[in-house]
Amino acid sequence: MPDQAMPTLHDIVSARPHVSRFLTPTPLYHYATLSELLGAQVWVKHENHQPIGAFKVRGGLNLAASLSLAERQTGLFTASTGNHGQSIAFAARAFDLDATIVVPQGANPGKVAAMRGLGAQVIFHGSDFDVAREWAMNMAGERGGHFVGPTDEPLIHGVGTYALEILEALPDVQAIIVPVGAGSGVCGTSIVAKSINPRIEVFGAQSAQAPAMQRSWQAGELLTAPMNTFAEGIATRVPFANTQRIMRRYLDDFLLVNDEAIEEAILLLLQHTHNLAEGAGAVPLAAALKHKERLAGKNVVLVLSGGNLSIERLRQILAKHSSK
Amino acid sequence: MPDQAMPTLHDIVSARPHVSRFLTPTPLYHYATLSELLGAQVWVKHENHQPIGAFKVRGGLNLAASLSLAERQTGLFTASTGNHGQSIAFAARAFDLDATIVVPQGANPGKVAAMRGLGAQVIFHGSDFDVAREWAMNMAGERGGHFVGPTDEPLIHGVGTYALEILEALPDVQAIIVPVGAGSGVCGTSIVAKSINPRIEVFGAQSAQAPAMQRSWQAGELLTAPMNTFAEGIATRVPFANTQRIMRRYLDDFLLVNDEAIEEAILLLLQHTHNLAEGAGAVPLAAALKHKERLAGKNVVLVLSGGNLSIERLRQILAKHSSK
Numbered sequence: 001m002p003d004q005a006m007p008t009l010h011d012i013v014s015a016r017p018h019v020s021r022f023l024t025p026t027p028l029y030h031y032a033t034l035s036e037l038l039g040a041q042v043w044v045k046h047e048n049h050q051p052i053g054a055f056k057v058r059g060g061l062n063l064a065a066s067l068s069l070a071e072r073q074t075g076l077f078t079a080s081t082g083n084h085g086q087s088i089a090f091a092a093r094a095f096d097l098d099a100t101i102v103v104p105q106g107a108n109p110g111k112v113a114a115m116r117g118l119g120a121q122v123i124f125h126g127s128d129f130d131v132a133r134e135w136a137m138n139m140a141g142e143r144g145g146h147f148v149g150p151t152d153e154p155l156i157h158g159v160g161t162y163a164l165e166i167l168e169a170l171p172d173v174q175a176i177i178v179p180v181g182a183g184s185g186v187c188g189t190s191i192v193a194k195s196i197n198p199r200i201e202v203f204g205a206q207s208a209q210a211p212a213m214q215r216s217w218q219a220g221e222l223l224t225a226p227m228n229t230f231a232e233g234i235a236t237r238v239p240f241a242n243t244q245r246i247m248r249r250y251l252d253d254f255l256l257v258n259d260e261a262i263e264e265a266i267l268l269l270l271q272h273t274h275n276l277a278e279g280a281g282a283v284p285l286a287a288a289l290k291h292k293e294r295l296a297g298k299n300v301v302l303v304l305s306g307g308n309l310s311i312e313r314l315r316q317i318l319a320k321h322s323s324k
Numbered sequence: 325m326p327d328q329a330m331p332t333l334h335d336i337v338s339a340r341p342h343v344s345r346f347l348t349p350t351p352l353y354h355y356a357t358l359s360e361l362l363g364a365q366v367w368v369k370h371e372n373h374q375p376i377g378a379f380k381v382r383g384g385l386n387l388a389a390s391l392s393l394a395e396r397q398t399g400l401f402t403a404s405t406g407n408h409g410q411s412i413a414f415a416a417r418a419f420d421l422d423a424t425i426v427v428p429q430g431a432n433p434g435k436v437a438a439m440r441g442l443g444a445q446v447i448f449h450g451s452d453f454d455v456a457r458e459w460a461m462n463m464a465g466e467r468g469g470h471f472v473g474p475t476d477e478p479l480i481h482g483v484g485t486y487a488l489e490i491l492e493a494l495p496d497v498q499a500i501i502v503p504v505g506a507g508s509g510v511c512g513t514s515i516v517a518k519s520i521n522p523r524i525e526v527f528g529a530q531s532a533q534a535p536a537m538q539r540s541w542q543a544g545e546l547l548t549a550p551m552n553t554f555a556e557g558i559a560t561r562v563p564f565a566n567t568q569r570i571m572r573r574y575l576d577d578f579l580l581v582n583d584e585a586i587e588e589a590i591l592l593l594l595q596h597t598h599n600l601a602e603g604a605g606a607v608p609l610a611a612a613l614k615h616k617e618r619l620a621g622k623n624v625v626l627v628l629s630g631g632n633l634s635i636e637r638l639r640q641i642l643a644k645h646s647s648k
Contacts (some may be wrong), residue, residue: 024348029375032441049373052421053352053598110595118355158470271434276379276598307598311591315646318639 006223006246007153009195012160012188019058019161022094023138026050026162028169028301033272038288040295043173045166048275048307052114053085054233055159055185055305060087063148064095064160072097077140078148079103079133081232082111083306084182088148089120100145102136104128108232111308128227150182151242160188165302167196174298177284179305180204180213180254181234182293183243190250190256201252205287207231207279208256212239217254229259230313231279233306257286264315265289266309278309330570331477333519336484336512342389343382343485345537346418350374350486352493352625359595362612364619367497369490372599372631376410376438378557379483379629384411386482387472396421401464402472403427403457405556407436408479408629412472413444419572424469426460432556434631452551454562454563474506475566484512490625491520498622501608503629504528504537504578505558507567513627514574517576525576529611531555531603532580536563541571541578553583554637555603557630581610587641589613590633602633 027046034042047055064076075098078088085101092099099120103112104127115122123139126132133150140147150153161242166173166189176193177225178186186204193200206214207229216223216239227237247254269275277285284302288295326398346517351370358366369381388400392480399422402412409425416423423444427436430453439446447463450456457474464471474477490497490513500517502510517524530538531553540563551561571578589606593599601609608626612619 027373029376033437035384046373048598049370111597112518113357140534149430243638270600270638271635274372274434274600274602274633276594276600278598309598311642314594317641318635318642322639 002075004242006249007187007191009191011157012164012192013070015062015154015157016057016161016164018062019158023050023058025165026147028166031035031272037268038292038295038300040298040300044273044302045162045168045186045301045303046275047162048277048281048304052083052090053094053307054083054086055162055303056083056087057090058161059155059158059184060091061094063152063154064097065188066154067146071146074143074145075099075114076148077136077145079129080135081129082108082234082308083236084150085115085120085122086111086118089115089118092120093118096213100139100280102132102139104132108308108310110310128237149217151240153299156243159184160192162187162303163192167192170299170301172299173200173301175201175203175295176301176303177205177282177287178204178303179234179235179280180206182240182281183213183247185303185305186251187243188247191246202250203287204254205250205254205283206234206254207259207262207283210235210237211256212236213244214254214256216241216244217251217253220248229279231259231262231283233280234283255287255291257283259292261286261290264321265315269304275304276307276309277304278306281305281307328566328601330573331480331511331515333515335477335481336488336516339386339478339481340485340488342386342484346385347374347382349489350495352490355596362616362619362624364622364624366492367623368597368624369486369627370599371486372601372628376407376414378407378410379486379627380407380411381414382485383479383482383508384415385418387476387478387628388415390478391470395470398467398469399423400472401460401469403453403460405453405559406632407557408430408437408443408474409444409446410435413439413442414543416444419444424463426456426463428456432634434634446538451630452561453559454635474509480567481571483508484516486627487513487516491516494623494625496623497524497625499525499527499619499623500627501527501529501611503558503604503607504530505560505604506564507537507571509627509629510575511567511570517571518574519537519549526574527611528571528575528578529607530558530578530580531583531607532629533583533587534559534561535580536560536619537568538578538580540568541575553584553603555586555607557602557604574632579611579615581607581614585610588645590641593628599628600631600633600638601628602630605629605631
């Protein structure tokens with residue numbers, strides 16, 4: 001197979017009308033107290049304010065808009081730990097398509113309820129995302145439907161639109177930290193940032209309890225790794241070739257943080273911004289705190305990618321970190 | 325003193341450019357699971373997504389825009405339990421004015437830190453809002469500054485702009501439930517709703533542990549009442565004449581809910597919308613649950629007025645309602 005072309009800024013700019021037809025830009029807010037904490041000027045990109053509570057909705061809408069008539073008729077099949085499934089469900093409803101979403105056993109119940117609330121058919125199968133994904137691919141094959149992979153190009157183009165909003169709202173941004181699950185967000189962000197101003201540093205960040213994407217990026221080859229993070233949005237066990245090749249080209253560094261630090265970052269975001277972050281959404285703050293010296297004095301954007309934390313998890317985290 | 329003229333839809337429409345110069349419209353999202361819970365179609369107006377985490381920022385900006393040159397030079401003085409103070413601090417920064425804000429002892433520390441982060445001078449004085457307010461008025465008098473009362477007309481005009489956004493996003497809205505503290509939000513909302521479509525029902529809602537505004541509205545005269553609610557955004561002990569007269573003209577009903585029910589509504593909003601609501605912001609959902617039969621089958625908007633709940637309070641609420 002010949003090398004696929006790299007997605008470009010043009011792809012992301014072209015996705016924008018498909019996204020803005022349904023979504024308004026999310027806020028980018030400066031927080032004085034977080035800035036003090038980090039010794040930098042800190043803004044948060046509030047993708048948790050999206051209708052499904054996560055950035056992925058941008059990708060789903062762009063993907064649905066890019067389907068052929070035949071693909072629209074057979075409907076969409078995908079697998080998800082939650083937010084990607086909500087994105088596809090949201091897009092399917094917007095475009096009046098059928099959507100079938102395979103989720104792993106034990107998936108975040110709030111996310112599952114939201115998918116069903118949007119009219120999608122949800123099927124539980126497998127112990128983790130990667131098992132669910134195989135199942136969804138088989139279903140799509142058997143029924144002649146369109147399988148949506150988590151790093152399909154139209155998804156990367158769609159989610160990249162939040163980075164356009166960041167650069168327009170804060171042209172002087174110097175560093176952007178993005179959580180990495182399958183990598184669509186960080187790819188979209190780095191394509192936009194590096195194409196517009198190569199001096200902007202883009203950092204990926206992930207849990208040390210699920211480092212497959214980070215290890216693959218460092219090694220320059222696809223490596224699986226143990227997956228034990230509580231943060232389902234970044235719970236990747238098997239790396240994705242498509243996003244790895246983009247990350248290798250564009251990413252400045254890829255940071256790991258412990259789940260413990262992610263939990264603390266959830267509480268700091270609650271305290272300082274009054275926003276609920278899910279694990280993935282809090283990873284950038286955790287990474288920034290761990291690498292303060294690299295950000296000192298800079299204009300830093302933390303991408304709060306999603307807010308869909310379950311109340312049970314929140315209760316556990318508050319109880320565990322009771323001195324905070 | 326002759327009767328003051330009633331604020332009109334025209335006043336609120338005229339405030340809009342002053343508000344939209346700095347703020348984008350907040351989302352109005354439909355929630356399938358809340359709809360099921362209430363037996364109605366339920367939308368939430370996310371004023372907690374504002375830069376200060378509360379609707380009041382709209383009023384502060386409109387007020388600052390309406391000042392004379394002399395008033396700009398002497399700076400602003402006000403009293404607040406938190407969100408109004410943040411609004412004045414935000415507007416003062418936007419217009420490069422001095423702001424002095426008197427807060428009662430024990431004020432929400434996150435709100436105080438945010439006011440200071442915005443550059444305002446914060447002074448602690450008095451046991452509750454009404455004591456702090458007297459002090460702030462005296463300070464303004466002594467120093468020749470402009471005192472901003474919590475129900476000044478430009479504030480009502482400014483906050484009313486969220487109701488314009490509701491009606492544009494959901495022309496078929498049938499009922500809107502608004503928390504009542506000093507009453508600026510409910511007045512702005514009812515002026516807009518009744519002027520555009522008198523059949524839209526507008527309900528005020530307040531804690532039964534601080535019912536001064538509700539009792540005054542029912543009695544048709546200004547009555548103080550005990551104030552023991554945890555929800556500082558609606559902790560009014562002394563009613564406001566200016567908003568009472570507007571509410572008497574426009575409001576369909578004024579509902580009371582216990583603090584206990586407000587706490588449960590905070591948890592329901594976390595669970596179903598993944599948004600943190602402060603006490604005031606959760607009052608509409610608590611009131612809707614208590615009066616389900618009046619809303620059955622209708623298109624209902626709950627105004628989530630603000631999200632500035634302290635993490636300590638959230639921890640207490642989660643511990644107290646541990647079966648939820």
